Amino acid sequence: MRLGVLDVGSNTVHMLVVDARPGGPPAAMSSTKAVLRLAEQIDDDGKMTAEGSAALVTTIRDFTTIAESSGCGEIMAFATSAVRDATNSDEVLKKVKKTSGLDVFVLSGVDEARLTSLAVRRWYGWSAGRILALDIGGGSLEMSNGLDEEPEVAISLPLGAGRITREWLREDPPDRRRIGVLRDWLDAELKTPAKRLREPGKPNLAVGSSKTFRSLARLTGAAPSSAGPRVRRTVTQDGIRQLISFISRMTTADRAELEGVSADRAPQIVAGALVAEATMRALGVDTLEICPWALREGVILRRLDSEPAGPMTTATP
Numbered sequence: 001m002r003l004g005v006l007d008v009g010s011n012t013v014h015m016l017v018v019d020a021r022p023g024g025p026p027a028a029m030s031s032t033k034a035v036l037r038l039a040e041q042i043d044d045d046g047k048m049t050a051e052g053s054a055a056l057v058t059t060i061r062d063f064t065t066i067a068e069s070s071g072c073g074e075i076m077a078f079a080t081s082a083v084r085d086a087t088n089s090d091e092v093l094k095k096v097k098k099t100s101g102l103d104v105f106v107l108s109g110v111d112e113a114r115l116t117s118l119a120v121r122r123w124y125g126w127s128a129g130r131i132l133a134l135d136i137g138g139g140s141l142e143m144s145n146g147l148d149e150e151p152e153v154a155i156s157l158p159l160g161a162g163r164i165t166r167e168w169l170r171e172d173p174p175d176r177r178r179i180g181v182l183r184d185w186l187d188a189e190l191k192t193p194a195k196r197l198r199e200p201g202k203p204n205l206a207v208g209s210s211k212t213f214r215s216l217a218r219l220t221g222a223a224p225s226s227a228g229p230r231v232r233r234t235v236t237q238d239g240i241r242q243l244i245s246f247i248s249r250m251t252t253a254d255r256a257e258l259e260g261v262s263a264d265r266a267p268q269i270v271a272g273a274l275v276a277e278a279t280m281r282a283l284g285v286d287t288l289e290i291c292p293w294a295l296r297e298g299v300i301l302r303r304l305d306s307e308p309a310g311p312m313t314t315a316t317p
Helices: 048-070 080-083 089-100 109-124 161-168 176-198 210-219 238-246 266-283 295-305
Strands: 002-008 012-019 027-034 072-080 104-106 132-135 141-146 153-157 206-211 234-236 288-293
Touching: 002 048, 002 295, 012 048, 012 295, 027 048, 027 266, 048 072, 048 089, 048 141, 072 080, 072 295, 080 089, 080 104, 089 104, 109 132, 109 153, 109 206, 109 288, 109 295, 132 210, 141 266, 153 176, 153 288, 161 176, 161 266, 176 266, 206 210, 210 234, 210 238, 210 266, 210 288, 234 238, 238 266
Parallel strands: 002 072, 072 104, 132 206, 206 288
Antiparallel strands: 002 012, 012 027, 132 141, 141 153, 234 288
């Protein structure tokens, strides 16, 4: 079946068209993105602004048309932190429904963590043992720990790279003293959640997923995306620490010139690195494997799980 997966995130709206079947990996056919920075379109009253709402409505309408013209029999649409945080999200999503005919489901932070955990588990398989999975988005940090497809602990914290940038690192380049204070604050914020996350048991494998961790891995020497998804990539706590001392002295424009950092991610890569470093420190993790699958793949896999298995055949003697 051909599916459209519409991901309304804090920074971007992403339409992924995939061919998928139960029992097999989803194959991406096309990918379309729009940078809306919805998290920056939340006003002082907690509402999404008229400008942000209009941009979202128009983008989803256009992306729905793309998915339909690509032959998608179904479009699965979900929203994460920015829409979840907006106090008028119901009103905004009603406008989306009216113009595009699409129902957008707002995921909870815990569901984000659980679906990302599912994707990571399917990528590495049962032989990986207990997996600790980390994912830094624009608005939130998701963490999970488990032996099965359903993690024993799934946690979401409002520590996304975009959110931390807006609340802590407004200067360009960031203020050095501010970075030091932020490190201390992150340590305090992560202390209790990290303890809870470690309770089920020590992981056999620690994994980072999504764009922030991929960018950090690339900046610290991992293979480029052109090498393909099955090349092993890792990122270390020491590597991130050294990277922070380098990129935190650069302007956003200079960071955007670095290989592995897109222009839309350049403003928040310092915050993402600080959150990654603090999280790994709190959990006692030195090295993370980088998983090419994340939340979108988790949504697809969960949908495929609801499909009936194909007919079984037996060989004729």
